[in-house]
Amino acid sequence: MKQGITLKVNGIVEEVYIEPWWTLSRVLREELGLVGTKEGCGNGFCGSCTVLIDGKAVKSCLYLAMKARGKAIMTIEGLQGKDGGLHPLQEAFVEHFAVQCGYCTAGMIMAAKAMLDEGTDRSEEELRIGLGGNVCRCTGYAKIVEAISACAKEMGEGR
């Protein structure tokens, strides 16, 4: 039986009626229309559904929406820069042509954000290990890593 719960998504408190087995990715996409979050494999391997829960990267396809009650959820739609425009990571992805088909992009950016929020002083190897759970089937990793490295550097310099 469906039940009403409230979820805090991108700072907004949303009321949704859900079945208890619905995953967070399903609720975000189909109940809240936040289709920036993609579901690729549905098995936790591809990372395209990555969102932040209380600041930590989580695969929303393997996370029950019920468990997200009382937590702060952030999706790609919630990202923004200081002036309300694009977040520096989004800008870096545009600048460095790090988007091809785009399916992995939201997950890549959210995983990268979780990493850079913990510290911007990252070697390329650390970034690549941190992105280990995110697959780009266009194989555009070089540009993605370039974009994130450049953004990490800029954020580290406080720009």
Add this chain to the structure above:
Amino acid sequence: MRFKYLEPQTIDEAVSLLFTYQDRAKVIAGGTDLLNQIRLKRTKPEYVVDICYLPDLEYIKYDAAGQLSIGALTTIRSLELSKELKGRHPVLAQAASLLGSMAIRNVGTLGGNLCHASPSAETAPALIALGAGVKVVGPAGERTVELEKFFTGPGQTALQRGELLLEIQVPPLPPGTKGVYLKHSSRGTVNPALVGVAAIVAMDGKRCREIKLALGAVASTPMRAKKAEEILRGEEIDDALVEKAAQAASDESRPITDVRASADYRKEMVKVFTRYAFRNAIVH
């Protein structure tokens, strides 16, 4: 996917639900493993019992004697990042860091990794080699089980009707003891181990005073490589002896062929990684 979702608030309530529903119920902690199993139709629980609302099951602590206790709901990521664990039982922090991707480690729990009892459970070889035990609670009260005896088959554990894992207990590492866990897999840490080897070693000069070797993903459960240990224990170590022990570990492993690797390949890799693990442990 379709189930009733239950949220016990006390351990007694959780035990009572598990006792009542038995095989019709599954415990969920992080859910990274269970939701996958349900999606892949390997299990079809009518009831999912969420234990995340039970109090005080998330901790990493040492007592005065140096015994380590870890609450069942402690995330793999907390183990990976714990400074105290890195200092006192680094092999466990290292094994945790090799489990899946960061987003999985943020959610998945140590209790879940053990209770799912995958033969390739990433934390199991290190914990077995460390001589860990688990504290479980059931209708008859609490008991402890040696981790080595906890796994009874793929996806099978010694947990009985109504029992719930509460805590993982690890004895102190004797002074001068080193540990290493090596994982061999495709796609870095993200895919499960094809072969996992944990070695806990204490040396007196060139003589191996004590050793425990545990293997993952090469039998129906994580296992000790006791024959290989016997070859090394108490002996002066040279290349030939290490080779002999690595061969023994390979011989006592019982891998299967699956989509990830053939049994023959796994046996060969047990030899290679046992050698690496032992050598790494003694030079560290």
